[in-house]
Amino acid sequence: MGPPLPFQSSVEATAAPSNVRSQSALISGFRELWEVTKGDPQICVGVLDTPLDLADPCLAAAEIDQAWYGDYRHCSRHGTEVASVIFAPHNSYVLGIAPACCGVSIPIFECEPNQAASSQQARLASAIREAVAAGAHIINISAGQLVSGRDAEPALIEAVRSCAAAGVLIVAAAGNEGCDCLHFPAALPCVLSVGAMSRDEQPLAESNWGSVYGQQGILATGEDIPVAGPHGRPVVRTGTSYAAAIVSGDGSLTTQP
Numbered sequence: 001m002g003p004p005l006p007f008q009s010s011v012e013a014t015a016a017p018s019n020v021r022s023q024s025a026l027i028s029g030f031r032e033l034w035e036v037t038k039g040d041p042q043i044c045v046g047v048l049d050t051p052l053d054l055a056d057p058c059l060a061a062a063e064i065d066q067a068w069y070g071d072y073r074h075c076s077r078h079g080t081e082v083a084s085v086i087f088a089p090h091n092s093y094v095l096g097i098a099p100a101c102c103g104v105s106i107p108i109f110e111c112e113p114n115q116a117a118s119s120q121q122a123r124l125a126s127a128i129r130e131a132v133a134a135g136a137h138i139i140n141i142s143a144g145q146l147v148s149g150r151d152a153e154p155a156l157i158e159a160v161r162s163c164a165a166a167g168v169l170i171v172a173a174a175g176n177e178g179c180d181c182l183h184f185p186a187a188l189p190c191v192l193s194v195g196a197m198s199r200d201e202q203p204l205a206e207s208n209w210g211s212v213y214g215q216q217g218i219l220a221t222g223e224d225i226p227v228a229g230p231h232g233r234p235v236v237r238t239g240t241s242y243a244a245a246i247v248s249g250d251g252s253l254t255t256q257p
Contacts, residue, residue: 027246030097033253037100037253038090038098038253039097039099039100040101040252041063041101042257043102043255044103044104044136045086045087045102045103045136045139045140046103046105046132046140047086047103047104047105047139048106048124048128049082049083049105049140050075050080050109051079051105052066052079052080052105057228057232058080058083058087058088058092058093058096059083059087061092062096062103063102063103064105065102065103065104066107067105075109077230079105079109081227081228081235081241082142082227082244082245083245084096085097085246085249086098086245086248093228094227094234095226096249097249098253101252104134106130106131122153122156124185125155125156126155128156128159128160128163129162132168136168137169137252138251139248140171140172141171141186142172142244144184145184146175146177148181152184161190163190164189170185171191171244171248172192172193172244173244174186174207174209174240175207175240176196176206176207177208178208179208181208181210182208183208186213187212187213189216192218192247193218194219195217195219195243196221196239196242197222198221198223199221199223199224201219204222204239206239207222207240207243220243220244221243222240222242225242227242
């Protein structure tokens, strides 16, 4: 088993400006999409991350199933932030991309990787299978394991292949080391890897790149993304985690039930 999969956020959360809601609407193309649809409850998005705080105002009204019975309060807010990009209703303090879609949360971390037992590739493979069994059409994985010339574990390869065979799209963050380097699962065949770009459509310096990503990856806005913050207040985040969440939300809007 390799080292734990780190989260793919790249900077600490910063307080959001007063126009945070309008910032969400300014992400290219979403205002036009929202005129047509804000999602469909028949479309399910899986979030493989930390446990979600389903009591957060950004997620309280969302239809998200989560098999988690622990105390999430001491855990990272990373999963809640990522989920808010996708599911937050438009009467909350963050504008989610596809609030009408349903979701399934399969925690792959209990807490921050350096503080508690974290996921390995086998756990990630199991979570992918759980998400598919729960009906996910799209699976967001804003995490990854830095690799250097070695193969993924067979269980993870098989889980990804089974998703492709079932028509389930895995969207994974490319990583934030700012190098020509790859992460699993983003670098695996049949996975859509997502790098981060600025609001002026330039690649962020911290966003990873590589030949595999060039073949099966895209760039999405990953700079100053409004997300759920502590105490019901928005913060803005930057990194491939949030770019991946945007792509997952966009995919859920354009997927036909």
